[in-house]
Amino acid sequence: MDVRRAFDILPYQLEKFPQADCLAAKINGNWEKISTQQLKDQAELVSLGLRKLGIGKDDKVAIISMNRPEWMMADFGISQLGAVSVPMYPSITVEDYRYIFADAGVKAVFISNQDLYDKVKAATAGQSIPADNIFSFDKLPGARHFNELLEMGKGGDKAELERMKAAVQPDDLLTIIYTSGTTGNPKGVMLSHDNILSNCRNSQPFVPVTKNDSALSFLPLCHIFERMVTYLYMQNGVSIYYAESMEVIADNLREVKPNIFTTVPRLLEKVYDKIVAKGHDLTGVKKNLFFWALNLGLEFDTQEDKGFLYNTQLKLARKLIFSKWQEALGGNIRVIVSGGGALQPRLARVFWAAGIRVMEGYGLTETSPVIAVGGFEPENNLIGTVGPIIDKTEVKIAADGEILTKSASVMKGYYNKPDLTAEVFDEEGWFHTGDIGEFVKGRFLKITDRKKEMFKTSGGKYIAPQVIEGKLKESPLVEQAMVVGDGQKFPSVLLVPSFDELKGWCKRNDVEYTTPEQIIKNDKVQKMYQDLVGKYNQSFAQWEQVKKQVLLPNQWTVETGEMTPTMKVKRKIISNNYKDLIESMYS
Incomplete structure (x- = not known):
């Protein structure tokens, strides 16, 4: 059978490779598994329950929850009615929820816990969403539990549901995903x-998964990356296990022993930094061996055979050192898919090694x-x-370097915003991504910056801040960086140190570590970061080089409003x- 609509995935998996552990979540210390049949049945009850509430074709239903099986039950249940899911980040503000509920015309909401229930109640005050249309996956005082909806579904009209399913067309709206812009409303x-x-179909040849594989899922399902990958997993019979939280991700990896997971570069950076920090704590021969292997890894190249000596040494390094990295990720990892931001090349080299x-x-x-992805085979991965x-x-590079694309995967437009939709499509139907890029070796796409984030110095030279920031963040001692200098003589940078790494540096260099506020004022620390910036400046043209840096004691977060939920810096807000600190660098 063909998978032409999202909910076709369930009968397809049931026919081709029914799984006992289609989805799994850890509850009270045990991994509880849901079979393909159970998921299909529960999704049907969600549809029938929502129908009892009067939800039908094109109605909007919000899902606000961390990853768990109920998220997918709700997703498939909504789509079977021809209704439209509106997934949202649990981390956004009450004001954002209020705006999205009103803009989308949301009629019902699924939430997972008390904190989200309180936020949604505040956001729906005065809106047209009845309190009875808010359902919680956790049992909460005063909230309708998810099981109530399933019970309502048991008395539903299955024949009507089949008619509604049959009426859904592939081109019908499935979901509205609100992107957290770095400026203005989403x-x-x-x-x-x-x-x-x-x-899913066009990415499939690049993702090596089978019905014998399992995946650990922890990137938010409200993000299109994890959502699409989930649909792709399910069409291949991959069992999906939902991580409990980022705090215990290492434990979950060891328990589930997945073959694949998707991630963002920051998580891989943290894994790498922790491993290197442990390497620094070693002594004698063990320490020497560790850094010998690490340095070998940093020379790895997917496109080049480095010869017999290097390959022999790498084989030994994998046996003595890198096998422990594999164990830390569960022991069965075949591939990691990274997206949502630029991956440091050194990380790619070391993990491949x-x-x-x-x-x-x-x-x-x-x-x-997905527009492009580095392949599992070395020859397709640069x-x-x-x-x-x-x-x-289709992809082409515009005269100004912007990446333009056309495909069946390009959106229908921005909801309620025909003016903004018109801004991103040209007369020939090309979608303008806003990213600057180039082709390397004829077929590999390289992203160099965001078009809107580039700025000019007073000397008329263009600065691509993301490239410089990415270079600076290659250092484990740098947690966050934001390059400034629009209209100024030279670029400067705001730096947030990685304070865990800085503690280790202080210990090794006989500097007393006190508090973040105090340590960033230390002369030796200031000099070290100045030298570090100087070292990375060598990669750039003279006008691109950072002349001044300021160390900050606090991380930028989603909660402070300085980061988007996808962990991109909100440049205008920062x-x-x-403002005064930046001006002081140029006064």
């Missing part, structure tokens, strides 16, 4: 069933999301690029928050 990206499913293949992908919510363009997808 925009609702309209994606059809075929937008996302075509992306360790026998852990990292596929870096690129795309946007508006493109469902480190420092986001790989070849996926099947049935610039405003540190």
